[in-house]
Amino acid sequence: EAGVAQSPRYKIIEKRQSVAFWCNPISGHATLYWYQQILGQGPKLLIQFQNNGVVDDSQLPKDRFSAERLKGVDSTLKIQPAKLEDSAVYLCASSPKYEQYFGPGTRLTVT
Amino acid sequence: DAKTTQPPSMDCAEGRAANLPCNHSTISGNEYVYWYRQIHSQGPQYIIHGLKNNETNEMASLIITEDRKSSTLILPHATLRDTAVYYCIALLTGTASKLTFGTGTRLQVTL
Numbered sequence: 178e179a180g181v182a183q184s185p186r187y188k189i190i191e192k193r194q195s196v197a198f199w200c201n202p203i204s205g206h207a208t209l210y211w212y213q214q215i216l217g218q219g220p221k222l223l224i225q226f227q228n229n230g231v232v233d234d235s236q237l238p239k240d241r242f243s244a245e246r247l248k249g250v251d252s253t254l255k256i257q258p259a260k261l262e263d264s265a266v267y268l269c270a271s272s273p274k275y276e277q278y279f280g281p282g283t284r285l286t287v288t
Numbered sequence: 289d290a291k292t293t294q295p296p297s298m299d300c301a302e303g304r305a306a307n308l309p310c311n312h313s314t315i316s317g318n319e320y321v322y323w324y325r326q327i328h329s330q331g332p333q334y335i336i337h338g339l340k341n342n343e344t345n346e347m348a349s350l351i352i353t354e355d356r357k358s359s360t361l362i363l364p365h366a367t368l369r370d371t372a373v374y375y376c377i378a379l380l381t382g383t384a385s386k387l388t389f390g391t392g393t394r395l396q397v398t399l
Contacts, residue, residue, distance in 0.1 A: 220387070
């Protein structure tokens with residue numbers, strides 16, 4: 178069974194630029210999550226989708242972050258414009274019911 | 289979700305059992321105990337979860353005290369590949385819910 182795929186794996190941008198991350202969850206998993214992990218900390222949820230609907234986006238900085246899940250499968254997370262404090266690993270996870278399966282993450286560096 | 293407390297770090301010799309404790313004294317009756325681990329530069333990996341009874345799978349065993357105020361994750365024969373940060377998380381339901389990660393326990397397995 179293929180795991181959660183994410184791209185790109187690494188991205189370096191300058192502050193005020195835009196960036197987008199892509200996630201392909203495990204086939205059949207209805208729930209998809211985006212987490213942000215700052216160096217030295219545990220992951221923090223940004224947004225949770227159930228199929229293509231948003232379940233929880235309470236911790237998503239909506240003035241600069243946006244996310245969508247088209248047709249209830251793939252998802253993209255966008256940051257526009259990026260700030261220095263957005264430097265982190267962005268993790269995508271999907272879940273069939275109980276456990277979550279994480280992708281390898283995208284490491285974003287904002288300079 | 290109940291707060292969990294874990295020691296910041298532990299060491300274990302390769303081949304020996306690694307016993308990772310977690311305190312969740314305020315856990316409610318319908319909160320599950322989940323364990324995930326994160327190997328360096330990878331996304332978190334689900335290990336095991338339980339409600340009341342002890343659980344075992346191919347990766348580990350989970351021992352939950354009768355009063356459910358604490359639990360222990362047991363890796364029966366630790367290897368160098370088990371070196372990781374281990375997170376104990378209490379979740380309100382057993383279905384797909386956001387994970388609130390603490391700082392976890394950094395387990396170092398040594399020769």
